[in-house]
Amino acid sequence: MIPEVGSFSLILALCLSMILATLPIIGAYQNNFLWMSMARPLSAGVFVFLAISIAILAYAFVTDDFSVQFVAQHSNSLLPDRYKFTAVWGGHEGSFLLWTFMLAGWMLAVAIFSKSMPLEFVARVLGVLGFLITGYILFMLATSNPFDRIVPLPPIDGADLNSALQDFGFIIHPPTLYMGYVGFSVVFAFAMAALLSGKMDAAWARWCRPWANIAWAILTLGIALGSWWAYYELGWGGWWAWDPVENPPLITWLFGTALIHSLAATEKRGVFKAWTVLLAILAFAGSLLGTFITRSGLLTSVHAFASDPDRGFFILAILGITVGGALLLFAFRAPLMKSEFGFDLVSREILLLSNNVILVVAAASVFLGTLFPMVYQAITDDLISIGPPYFNAIFIPLMALLALLLSIGPYTRWKRTSTTYLMQQLGKVALAALALGVVLPLLVTGQISLPATMAVAIGSWIILAMLQDLVNKTANKATRLKGLRALSFSYYGMQMAHMGMAVMLIGVALTSSFSLERSVLLSPGQDVGLGNYVFQFEGTAPVNGPNYVGEQATFIVLQQGEEIAILHPERRIYLATNTPSTEMAIDAGFLRDLFITLGEQKEGDSWSMTIYVKPFVRWIWLGAIFMTFGGILAAADKRYRRLRRKQTESNRESEKSNSIGGELPASS
């Protein structure tokens, strides 16, 4: 009975979201106050009923209700409780419910934190979000209802959650990634509301910016968590594989990164208006494309859910209606968006534009590389695979170029910057960065290597430029501390995110160039050397978990004869599915990771295993954490919270810009 309540609640949410998708938008056109003001309560209603649905699904998992097909396929009575609970997103149906629920959460947040925006605008934003949710719920009810029952004879026990998913990473990675992904739906809704109203002045950019920053920050974290999880769980020592399902989040991230920079130009200077709207649509399209690829069976990959062309067709239809419709509307409205000010060749506008061009080219290349095998097959009936060599060849130079420009950006001024000023400011920084790049690796490793020099030089170029900028900006205040306090959150957010980029680039470059790995066969008592380390195999002992049995090995790691770590990799067999799984052991460090994956037991008591030394690998995720904090810090800037002042300002601005034919008065 209870699962049916979940289904019913989903239907109620559908009804409310259908009203939400229509009434407030029509109300906004007819200036019907009552209809517009229904948007907020309706959003809350949709959220509540989706919350009830997902809570009931979680309840079905926790109480082992195997009559529900989705529970039977993704849980087992032996599964630990924390995984029973999180198995809600362990398969297609439940994870899509989570996705929709999170969108409703964002929508509720918009409904609550939009007091400073005109009601007409809020009604349109929430209406567009209601439209998306309507599509998602229809999709669930039509092709993948998580509450479907197995009748008449339910199984006695469930098939268990995929053993690779029974891990801490599974608890946090999917929700974070989804949260970031659907955040770009909110940005999309803002852009659509602006297009629908025809009022595409700088005001929508200002309202949108904190939301875009937060969505971007969470997506950054979500991708980094996925990378970190893959690194320690999948056991091949990699942190990025250019897998067809890793790529859509990256595409979304690249568009999103371009968007938050372009929004700055649109808000501050009223330029690139059409371009910003287009980026908002593209970032959203990237997020839907990710959904489409994972859920349609279009490409085979570790992330793919069970293939089903019908589902794919349905999502494609949603994609076609929303993105296709949005782009068509864009084509109608874009000619009306005019830049308000011109700018010179050397100016902040140009730097932001270069950033956008690089990021969009990168996103387009990743997109092409992801879908090209499929297109090729459709045309020639042959199969090809496009792997890391293609992506690296395009991506690495683009990111290096981006990093070079990244330091210059904060030094430029809007409209015009003198080149002599830039040279005078950054000339010394460039020299110092180059010197550090040559000297530092030489001191540490005693040899010169190009990748290390490049990594350190680019990293210190960014960080030194940032420090000097801080010094400049605080120079005129009474004390440095006062100067630091006077700087805005958005300034700190920007610097922090840029520093994150530097840290990540250093990590990527050094890990890719200096990682060591070795596969060996060892018996207890034997040891093997790798780099400066000696790994001593002590032996194995049986170990039993709640739903698995296995063997745990013990290794002692020595550096110059001194013991520095003890590692316990495991080999497990999960009982419900009888699948083997390997749990690697990692000694994590700021400067290097050591890790071991245990293979199979061979003749006698010898084991096959692979040992890795990965310098600076942590810096990749550390950089992502900096970026995340940077994004949140920027969104927390005071000026977004000064409600009243902001509102009057934005009205003044919209009058000043007088953007399009004045078919609607600036509402207050």
Place this chain on the structure above:
Amino acid sequence: MNKLKFYLPVLGFVVVAIALWRGLYLDTKTLPSMLIDKPMPSFELTSVDGSVVSNSDLPGQIFLLNVWGSYCLPCLIEHPTLMRLSEEGEIPVVGVNYRDRQALAVDWLAENGNPFSFSILDESGRFGIDLGVYGAPETYLVDANGVIRFRHVSVLDETVWQEQFLPAIAELREEGS
């Protein structure tokens, strides 16, 4: 004209959407090899037992080229079929020990039995790239002239043997006679 440029994004999207829609109904399971109807790449490599082997060591008749590895669980599933084929003399089987370690490969053969006339040792996976291997297990049907004629990805069990390989072999024999 200037206004028309704003229609480019939606046009691009329509093209991509059509490609995605077509992609939904493509068969991604059968993987034709780039080398179908081409001669086997030439090689001169060590075999798993340590001797040097080259194209001249290949059987002068129709044979199977099976890609395997000691790490590969599905290889154990198809192993009895390969053993039967080679023991009953139905067809010679040549192995490619793909991205494995020699010591592990020797152990694996000692433990499970050796159906191969010889196994090319391809520790680096370089030969696998020439051959266009996706991963173990994979089996190629090669004719008497050393030309690859058929490719099967994943496990070769009795059903696959009966339904796919036997007809393909019959066709080759007809062609030859």
